[in-house]
Amino acid sequence: MRRKDSPIKLAIIYIFLSVFTLATLYPVLRVITISLRPGDRLLSTSLAIIPDGATFESYRRLFADGRFLHWLLNSVIVSVTVTITGVILASMSGYIFSKYKFVGKKFGMTALLTTQMFPATMLLLPMFIMISKLGLINSYLGLIVVYSATALPFCVWQMKGYYDTIPNSLQEAAIIDGCSQFQAFYRIILPLAAPALVITALFSFMASWSEYIVAAQILQDQGMFTLPLGLKQFQSNMSTEWGMYAAASVIVSIPVVVLFIVLSRWLVSGLTLGSVKE
Numbered sequence: 001m002r003r004k005d006s007p008i009k010l011a012i013i014y015i016f017l018s019v020f021t022l023a024t025l026y027p028v029l030r031v032i033t034i035s036l037r038p039g040d041r042l043l044s045t046s047l048a049i050i051p052d053g054a055t056f057e058s059y060r061r062l063f064a065d066g067r068f069l070h071w072l073l074n075s076v077i078v079s080v081t082v083t084i085t086g087v088i089l090a091s092m093s094g095y096i097f098s099k100y101k102f103v104g105k106k107f108g109m110t111a112l113l114t115t116q117m118f119p120a121t122m123l124l125l126p127m128f129i130m131i132s133k134l135g136l137i138n139s140y141l142g143l144i145v146v147y148s149a150t151a152l153p154f155c156v157w158q159m160k161g162y163y164d165t166i167p168n169s170l171q172e173a174a175i176i177d178g179c180s181q182f183q184a185f186y187r188i189i190l191p192l193a194a195p196a197l198v199i200t201a202l203f204s205f206m207a208s209w210s211e212y213i214v215a216a217q218i219l220q221d222q223g224m225f226t227l228p229l230g231l232k233q234f235q236s237n238m239s240t241e242w243g244m245y246a247a248a249s250v251i252v253s254i255p256v257v258v259l260f261i262v263l264s265r266w267l268v269s270g271l272t273l274g275s276v277k278e
Helices: 007-036 057-064 066-099 105-115 120-133 140-163 168-176 181-192 194-209 213-218 227-234 242-275
Strands: none
Touching (some): 007 057, 057 066, 057 242, 066 105, 066 194, 066 227, 120 213, 181 194
């Protein structure tokens, strides 16, 4: 029988978690504060969360500026495409690596795992050369190819681990009942892997939504800028529009927060069930 923790130990844990949570939330609150400050108080050193004379002028100017909405649309196009691509390819690749035996299977999984040992910036030069030779510089397709290539190894491993927890007998029973291999995968296995698909979709979306370095190398036309590149336009050599910068940062974070909240009930099972095999 598990022994109950002492009150002192629990108090220490709660204090530590509270301090850690406040330390995490404070920078976010400061960004929100700056976005609400009047234009003549942007450099104020006040620590008040709600500043004196709080106003939504920065948000109004942001949406009145057609550039921001255009950057938002560009980011949505790229991120949604990368998410759909990641879910489709990872769901099928993970299934094959989990349920089938073929020559090169172990080497393929090792190769995918090896790519995770290197930071994305280390792969930037070879990726750029490849995209350049394909003539995809300054195109959404080039950006989507790079984002998908960097996100897929983790997604495939994660999907493969989750498929390992699904008994093979379910697939075999479906085939005996008259399903083809694809029908058994699509109608039986895939619905059971919904938590893992959620993790794959969320990771693919996050890998492209707020990425800056790769986009800065591939996209050169300002009309094709995504949100991270667009926000950099608020900064110049002489001054920075901190109010609009902060307001845009808050808005950019909203889709990710909403996704986490909406998908939270699948996140825990998706991350844990695929990590062990019964």
